[in-house]
Every structure is written in structure tokens, then in C-alpha cells.
Amino acid sequence: MPAFAGARRALLSGGAPGWTVPAASLDIDFANRRLASNGRARSFAAFMAYNGGLATGFSRASVAYDQRAADPLAIDSYGIDVPRLRGDGLLIGPSTTRLSTFPQNPQAWSQLSTGGTKVDLSAEGSWRPARIISAGNASNRLGFNQAFSVTSGMPVSMRMRYRAGTSGRARIVIRSVSPVDGFQVLSGPSGGLVSIAAGLGAWSNIRNVVLGSGLYEIEATWTPNINATDVTIAIGPDSATTGEFIDIHGGFVSNSPYPREWILGAADAAQALAQDLAKFTAAQAGLRANEGFAFWRGIALGFDPAIGGRLLVLQQGGDVLSRVEIIVTTSGRASVLIYDDANAIRASMDSGATIIGSDVCVGLTWGGGTCRMRSGAATPVSTAAPSPTAVSTLSIGSRPDASGPAFACHRRIVAGARRLSDAEFDATFARIAA
Amino acid sequence: MIDALITAPDAASLIALLPQYRLPADDESPARWGHATDRVDFIIGVQMIRAEAVLDEAGEVITPADIVEGFTLCIRRRDRDPALEATGLPYLIADSDKAAAGEPFIVATSYSGDQIAGIVAVEPTWAGSAYPFAG
Numbered sequence: 194m195p196a197f198a199g200a201r202r203a204l205l206s207g208g209a210p211g212w213t214v215p216a217a218s219l220d221i222d223f224a225n226r227r228l229a230s231n232g233r234a235r236s237f238a239a240f241m242a243y244n245g246g247l248a249t250g251f252s253r254a255s256v257a258y259d260q261r262a263a264d265p266l267a268i269d270s271y272g273i274d275v276p277r278l279r280g281d282g283l284l285i286g287p288s289t290t291r292l293s294t295f296p297q298n299p300q301a302w303s304q305l306s307t308g309g310t311k312v313d314l315s316a317e318g319s320w321r322p323a324r325i326i327s328a329g330n331a332s333n334r335l336g337f338n339q340a341f342s343v344t345s346g347m348p349v350s351m352r353m354r355y356r357a358g359t360s361g362r363a364r365i366v367i368r369s370v371s372p373v374d375g376f377q378v379l380s381g382p383s384g385g386l387v388s389i390a391a392g393l394g395a396w397s398n399i400r401n402v403v404l405g406s407g408l409y410e411i412e413a414t415w416t417p418n419i420n421a422t423d424v425t426i427a428i429g430p431d432s433a434t435t436g437e438f439i440d441i442h443g444g445f446v447s448n449s450p451y452p453r454e455w456i457l458g459a460a461d462a463a464q465a466l467a468q469d470l471a472k473f474t475a476a477q478a479g480l481r482a483n484e485g486f487a488f489w490r491g492i493a494l495g496f497d498p499a500i501g502g503r504l505l506v507l508q509q510g511g512d513v514l515s516r517v518e519i520i521v522t523t524s525g526r527a528s529v530l531i532y533d534d535a536n537a538i539r540a541s542m543d544s545g546a547t548i549i550g551s552d553v554c555v556g557l558t559w560g561g562g563t564c565r566m567r568s569g570a571a572t573p574v575s576t577a578a579p580s581p582t583a584v585s586t587l588s589i590g591s592r593p594d595a596s597g598p599a600f601a602c603h604r605r606i607v608a609g610a611r612r613l614s615d616a617e618f619d620a621t622f623a624r625i626a627a
Numbered sequence: 628m629i630d631a632l633i634t635a636p637d638a639a640s641l642i643a644l645l646p647q648y649r650l651p652a653d654d655e656s657p658a659r660w661g662h663a664t665d666r667v668d669f670i671i672g673v674q675m676i677r678a679e680a681v682l683d684e685a686g687e688v689i690t691p692a693d694i695v696e697g698f699t700l701c702i703r704r705r706d707r708d709p710a711l712e713a714t715g716l717p718y719l720i721a722d723s724d725k726a727a728a729g730e731p732f733i734v735a736t737s738y739s740g741d742q743i744a745g746i747v748a749v750e751p752t753w754a755g756s757a758y759p760f761a762g
Contacts, residue, residue: 248666256755290670291751465701468668
């Protein structure tokens with residue numbers, strides 16, 4: 194028999210693509226839109242398509258949006274049940290509501306307070322920017338049209354987009370008069386806004402983003418310490434020099450505990466973004482409970498400090514509580530956990546450092562009463578641990594019932610139905626993380 | 628998508644009537660709206676607006692908005708659930724695909740025609756879906 198015959202048969206039968214992990218029963222490479230099942234390439238699109246009867250695949254009950262990486266002015270729209278696949282993976286997030294109106298049209302914002310002049314600028318794509326010119330004090334502001342109601346301890350998050358203008362400095366002011374007369378202020382040079390006042394609560398998640406084309410974004414979360422119905426949120430030049438300006442391109446406020454991606458939709462009304470959910474049966478994933486392995490690689494983008502968030506969950510559901518979870522903890526670290534049927538954690542490993550915004554790999558393998566885990570850059574550990582008593586579902590970004598969601602970009606998920614040796618585990622982890 | 632808007636005197640009343648749309652408390656989260664098996668989404672605290680607020684030039688409210696009283700929940704499903712029309716509470720079932728196609732979108736309701744005609748907007752709506760209430 195010619196030496197090449199075996200290789201030819203493998204090719205004709207759709208042999209294992211070179212990028213897969215050999216032992217994997219499921220290997221989803223979201224970043225490159227490819228999938229392998231039991232060593233064979235499969236249709237990525239067919240696997241991801243929502244199956245209403247089984248409630249498997251990817252689903253989302255509303256349109257959703259994402260910033261296009263190559264064009265700061267482009268926000269892409271994705272239809273119902275269409276996954277937001279981008280260059281670095283699959284974007285999955287919890288539901289949230291945009292509370293403010295006209296996110297791309299500051300020309301329609303009307304709350305110009307304490308002086309300053311507003312000039313409407315030429316449209317740039319779907320953006321309708323407005324210039325705010327200082328009238329000689331540092332409180333020249335253009336605000337959202339509505340007054341917001343807030344509850345103490347319930348955070349809201351914002352995203353504002355602007356150009357530096359001649360001022361080169363921006364100021365964002367949250368203002369409430371009753372029952373507490375106070376301010377919450379971010380200020381600083383373009384691309385470097387920081388908290389300079391926190392009289393109405395706490396700032397968190399402050400992140401300055403340079404978009405290119407002279408555009409900047411500021412993301413921030415405000416957790417109020419007041420109950421109020423008169424809250425205004427506005428932006429303008431941080432300049433007391435008459436004539437200095439910045440250009441406001443857009444912005445919005447959401448009820449999320451961390452800054453979210455753009456939410457467009459109807460501009461003149463609050464808009465609800467439905468949760469993304471991707472889940473598959475154990476049969477689809479080739480999983481079994483008594484032994485196996487799972488690796489997750491991606492970028493966690495935000496977490497609820499009250500509950501954290503789930504990145505990958507293998508469980509039965511219902512009354513069977515034993516499960517494997519890869520999560521963002523309430524302090525923003527990555528953790529891998531094995532629960533028993535009493536909902537008690539029987540084995541866990543923590544990354545030891547926050548992973549928000551970082552590309553990390555987390556994985557574990559279990560079986561025979563032991564497991565080996567590694568989370569991020571931490572050294573892998575082997576420990577005694579029970580196997581789950583049952584696994585029927587692999588869910589991405591939340592539990593199968595959509596609870597405990599995380600906001601993350603999922604790059605790759607690899608799972609299989611046997612316990613890897615320590616050497617296999619370490620090598621596979623290194624391969625996926627590379 | 629099928630949106631069921633159900634209005635109760637308060638959230639507790641609706642919770643008592645829709646146990647199948649509740650997930651129990653666990654070690655991390657309190658009991659919450661959700662469904663154990665079906666793909667169901669919720670907007671909590673929807674406003675069914677009969678008249679928008681009137682503001683002056685400074686943004687101060689002259690006349691507050693006229694909003695249907697009570698607690699309104701929007702339950703979005705892929706199919707119609709008869710149980711949501713049998714709670715004894717006011718309900719409005721709308722089809723977002725029909726609304727997008729410019730067709731009559733209210734597929735069932737306990738409201739009278741005059742009451743429906745009096746609604747000018749529902750807010751929030753799902754991103755990408757709009758219901759053109761005539762007012």
C-alpha cells in the first residue's frame with residue numbers, strides 16, 4: 194500500500210483539523226469562527242444557530258450593537274439571535290436598559306446649564322455632534338434630556354464620546370439638588386478624566402479610551418448614596434476661558450453595574466437590551482459527568498460586584514446542583530469551581546489577580562476523585578474533588594437558566610470527556626493560552 | 628417575538644400570580660424573574676404612557692406624564708403563553724414582527740379599544756423593536 198493512503202483516507206473522511214486539541218469532543222474557536230467536534234471540522238454557523246425546540250445554540254431576544262474595531266464611527270447592529278462575533282471572539286452580555294435618549298445625537302440634548310454656547314456640527318456618519326463653547330467659567334454643560342431617578346446603592350453606568358476641541362479638557366457633571374445638593378464630577382485632559390468630586394456616591398470602572406480620528410470615550414460607573422428623582426448628567430469643556438470648546442459626539446446612561454457597549458435602537462425612548470445566551474447539550478458537546486476537561490479563554494469585560502458572573506458552566510440543572518463553573522468572582526478575578534449536590538464548593542482555584550480587560554485562559558480536568566485546575570497565570574494545582582453527578586448542559590456566559598451572567602468576549606472553549614493527565618492538561622492549557 | 632405586558636397593582640401581586648416565571652433565590656441572588664427551561668426575557672417596570680410630560684424650556688416639568696397605574700412587566704417569548712392571559716390582570720399581547728411589518732400588532736388584550744387608543748407610547752421597548760401606538 195502506498196505510504197500516503199492512510200493520510201488520503203483521513204482527508205477524504207474529514208480528518209482532524211490541525212488547530213484542534215486532539216482529545217477534545219468540542220472545540221469552539223469564536224475568534225476564527227471555526228468548530229471541531231470529536232476531531233472533525235463542523236459547520237460553525239449550524240452549531241451556533243438557535244434551536245427553538247431544544248433552546249440550544251445562541252439566542253438573544255433583541256437587536257444588539259457593537260463598536261466596529263476598524264472604524265471608530267461605525268457601530269454595527271446585530272439582529273435577534275445573531276451572535277456578535279468580532280475579531281477577538283463572541284461578545285456575550287446580560288440584559289440592561291439604556292435610560293437616556295438620543296445616544297448618537299447630542300444636537301437633540303437640551304439641558305444646557307450655567308452658560309456656554311451650543312453649536313450643531315456637521316453629521317459624521319450616524320453621529321450628530323454638537324460643540325459646547327465656554328462662556329468663561331468651567332461649568333459649560335450639555336446634558337441628557339431627562340432627569341434620572343436613582344436609588345442609593347443601585348449603580349448606573351455611562352459612556353460619553355467627545356473630541357478634544359480647543360479646550361483639550363472635558364468635565365462630566367452629575368448634579369442633584371434634592372434631597373442632597375451635590376455634585377459628582379469627572380474632569381481632566383482629553384483621554385485622562387479622573388474623579389475630582391464624589392459628593393453623591395462613589396465612582397468606579399473609570400476608563401478613558403482613545404478611539405482614533407481624534408475621538409475619546411470615557412466610561413464610568415456611579416453608585417449613588419442618595420435617593421433622588423432630579424439627577425442630571427452633562428458634559429462640556431473643563432475651561433474657564435471664553436471661546437474654548439469641546440465637541441460632544443454622543444453618550445448614554447444605562448442601569449448596568451459596569452459600563453456597557455453602545456445601545457442604539459429607537460433614539461427617543463429608553464431601550465432594553467436582551468441577554469445573550471449560548472448553551473448546548475452534553476451530547477452536542479460530547480461531555481459526560483464522571484470525567485472530563487474544560488478550558489475557557491477570553492476577555493472578561495465587566496462584572497457585577499454583588500454576584501460576579503459566569504463564563505462557562507457545565508451542569509445538569511434543576512435539583513442537581515453539582516456542576517463545574519468558570520467564573521468572574523465578585524472581586525473581578527477568574528475562578529474555577531466544582532460544586533457537589535449540596536451546592537458546596539468542593540474544589541476551587543482563583544487567578545489571584547483581576548482579569549477584567551485581560552485575555553486569560555482558565556481550565557480544569559476532573560475524574561477519579563481528583564482534579565487539576567489552572568486559572569490565568571497562577572500555577573496549576575491538583576487536588577481531591579468529586580466529579581459532577583450529572584452534566585446535561587454546557588452554557589456560555591451564564592447558567593443554563595440565564596442567571597448569573599457575565600459580560601465577556603469569549604475567544605475559545607475546549608471540552609472533552611476524559612480526565613487529562615497532568616502533563617496533558619498543562620500542555621493543552623499552554624496551547625490554548627498561546 | 629411576542630411581548631406580553633401585564634399590569635398588577637404592585638410587583639408582589641404579579642409574583643404571586645406567575646410562579647412559573649420566577650427563579651428561586653440561591654446563594655448569590657435573590658428570587659428573580661426568569662424561567663427554568665424556556666428562553667424568556669423581561670423588562671421590569673415598563674411604563675404605558677397615556678400622555679407625555681410637558682416641560683418648559685429649562686427642562687422643568689410643567690405637567691407630569693400620565694402613566695397607567697401599577698406595576699407593568701413585559702415578558703418576551705417566542706410564542707404565546709395562554710397562562711399570561713388568564714391571570715385576571717390587565718394584559719396586552721403584541722407581536723413585534725407584525726409591528727415591524729406595519730401590520731396590526733396587538734394580538735390579544737383585555738383593554739378596550741378606547742383604552743388602547745389612549746396609549747401614546749410604551750417605554751422601555753426592546754432594542755430594535757418599536758410599537759407605533761397611535762395615541
